[in-house]
């Protein structure tokens with residue numbers, strides 16, 4: 001989603017019911033989960049620290065009165081006793097103030113890794129990462145998980161703790177103040193409400209500002225990553241100028257959005273300083289006249305000032321929560337959007353209507369399948385029918401051809417369950433009997449062994465199994481060049497496309513699936529190697545469905561599925577093929 005698009009979604013910039021529901025869900029997910037037991041233990045210690053903080057605050061206030069009265073009355077012994085106690089309570093309160101963030105940090109260390117793992121696991125479940133990218137509703141998921149989770153967790157711990165400590169403190173200090181001067185309580189409460197609302201209204205626009213900064217930063221990071229991932233193509237095309245201008249555009253946008261916020265923060269700081277200034281004179285204005293009338297000791301005046309400032313300090317913590325909540329609100333919303341998308345995906349709510357009915361059986365069977373380009377009414381193929389029973393393995397291979405853009409890869413996307421916008425039925429064999437190979441192989445960060453075993457863990461196959469397959473795909477020389485199967489490199493940059501395709505084909509030979517879908521997966525191989533590899537694949541006695549532009553691979557297939565324009569298609573027997581599929585044309 002671009003900055004322009006999010007401008008339209010005003011509900012994102014409010015602390016509304018949706019926002020509080022999202023906060024509640026974040027709490028519920030973790031604190032009602034078994035994994036949070038360590039955090040519960042630390043929370044119990046934190047609760048004790050909050051009680052200690054409040055109790056020491058109350059005692060400090062009482063000792064302020066006793067010390068001052070002893071000083072005025074020149075009772076030296078009492079003064080020394082009270083000043084020691086005053087210091088002790090002061091030390092306890094400072095200790096508690098220091099210990100609370102430490103305990104919060106400990107809870108955060110348990111919470112944020114849990115939340116990150118939970119979000120990543122759900123993102124990678126049922127191909128949600130793919131659906132999010134397709135739907136284009138959520139920008140920069142990687143940034144949301146990497147940057148938002150830790151600050152969100154730490155703020156969600158700090159806010160209730162600060163709230164409870166402040167409310168406890170306010171109640172205790174208010175009851176002390178009540179015995180001295182009820183007016184000062186009204187003053188503190190009135191002042192706090194005033195400060196609370198002014199702060200809220202001053203800070204409110206920053207939710208929108210921060211949200212926009214985050215989107216702009218994510219886009220900037222993505223454009224920098226593009227340069228990193230496509231360094232060779234950019235260098236070959238001499239695309240440095242174009243890249244620079246794109247990166248600068250995102251950088252300028254980030255700077256603009258940040259400057260708006262910086263200017264606004266200056267206004268926020270000035271307003272807050274002015275409000276604070278008011279308080280420095282108000283308690284004295286109320287208490288000193290009572291002292292002059294002789295209705296209050298000097299110690300009580302000092303106690304009143306101390307209690308009023310502690311009470312105000314606690315109230316200030318409450319008002320300071322507003323900017324904190326506002327600062328973190330965009331992060332909470334951004335994280336919640338990922339979680340909501342995960343949940344919608346898992347519950348099937350994201351499915352388009354009408355959609356293709358997918359079932360799992362032992363066949364590959366396509367019945368009356370009509371597919372549209374996602375989000376459009378452009379039909380790719382209309383009422384397509386074909387089938388491949390497992391017992392026909394090796395005897396009914398299909399090659400799919402058609403001009404570019406006719407929907408060949410889209411058919412694979414539908415069969416693999418990635419796309420389902422359309423009508424008709426698809427029966428597919430169980431997932432572990434099926435292997436899809438795209439034209440551009442995917443290489444994971446890791447060793448050569450990781451590449452061959454992918455998508456399974458690196459210890460899935462023995463060295464003998466790996467070596468046998470490496471010989472079959474003619475990669476032994478490449479392995480010796482890198483020393484061993486455990487060498488680690490940036491394989492995407494250091495292997496040729498042909499080598500990468502052969503690694504992908506080796507994965508198939510290791511996995512021995514019942515059904516193999518090749519989307520121009522041998523396009524970078526020379527004809528001799530391509531022939532050799534097809535012979536190996538055919539000898540595996542599996543069902544092969546190939547997308548190809550190159551007619552040389554036709555001899556390994558028995559049927560030709562041709563995709564024509566405007567949804568039309570036809571299936572024909574390839575002369576050298578053996579048995580005949582239910583043939584016929586569509587539309």
Ligand SMILES: Nc1ncnc2c1ncn2[C@@H]1O[C@H](COP(=O)(O)OP(=O)(O)OP(=O)(O)O)[C@@H](O)[C@H]1O
Pocket residue numbers: 134373374380402403404405406407408409410411
């Ligand atoms: N992710 C996508 N979102 C929207 N439209 C898409 C997407 N991927 C492909 N298309 C569109 O769907 C149509 C069919 O694309 P597809 O990749 O299936 O073509 P193809 O026959 O495999 O082409 P080629 O031979 O060039 O690989 C094209 O018009 C393409 O622009």
